[in-house]
Amino acid sequence: MELNKLERYWLTAVGMMLGAFVAATIVALLFFGIRLPSPVDRIDPQRLEETVFANPGIRQLAGNRYEAYVVAKSWAFEAGPDLGTPPVLRFPRGAEVTFYVTSKDVMHGFQIEGHTANLELVPGQIAKTTVRFNRSGEYAIICNHYCGAGHSVMYATIRVE
Numbered sequence: 513m514e515l516n517k518l519e520r521y522w523l524t525a526v527g528m529m530l531g532a533f534v535a536a537t538i539v540a541l542l543f544f545g546i547r548l549p550s551p552v553d554r555i556d557p558q559r560l561e562e563t564v565f566a567n568p569g570i571r572q573l574a575g576n577r578y579e580a581y582v583v584a585k586s587w588a589f590e591a592g593p594d595l596g597t598p599p600v601l602r603f604p605r606g607a608e609v610t611f612y613v614t615s616k617d618v619m620h621g622f623q624i625e626g627h628t629a630n631l632e633l634v635p636g637q638i639a640k641t642t643v644r645f646n647r648s649g650e651y652a653i654i655c656n657h658y659c660g661a662g663h664s665v666m667y668a669t670i671r672v673e
């Protein structure tokens with residue numbers, strides 16, 4: 513088969529790009545610990561009061577490990593009455609926090625500024641991600657999935673101190 517110079521050039525360029533994408537995926541997997549989030553469990557979004565999301569909020573496990581239960585709804589994140597509206601979640605520096613998040617109504621997003629946490633919240637599914645907060649500061653949790661009129665005001669705050 514005869515290939516002209518331009519065809520060879522483009523085939524080489526495409527091959528190198530594919531190689532770079534595969535390499536980036538492998539590096540992300542092995543060195544940055546990036547994984548596709550998978551649903552932890554299924555629940556009935558109409559009956560959250562019968563689940564672990566009945567009392568959302570932060571629970572401290574041993575040492576510097578925490579669990580945070582957050583409910584997304586149109587158009588707010590709920591993390592219990594004592595954390596305010598919109599909620600402010602406080603953790604000490606170095607805390608390792610496992611977030612369990614679900615949606616009460618429609619699809620929402622859960623992205624933590626400056627960290628790799630990025631969950632898609634499907635009603636009826638529990639999404640989970642673990643984040644270590646090594647730097648003090650304030651990080652926004654935003655909904656990054658367009659969910660209606662109040663989407664732009666749907667956020668929460670993480671304060672690492």
Ligand SMILES: [Cu+2]
Pocket residue numbers: 620621655656657658659660662663664666
């Ligand atoms: Cu939204």
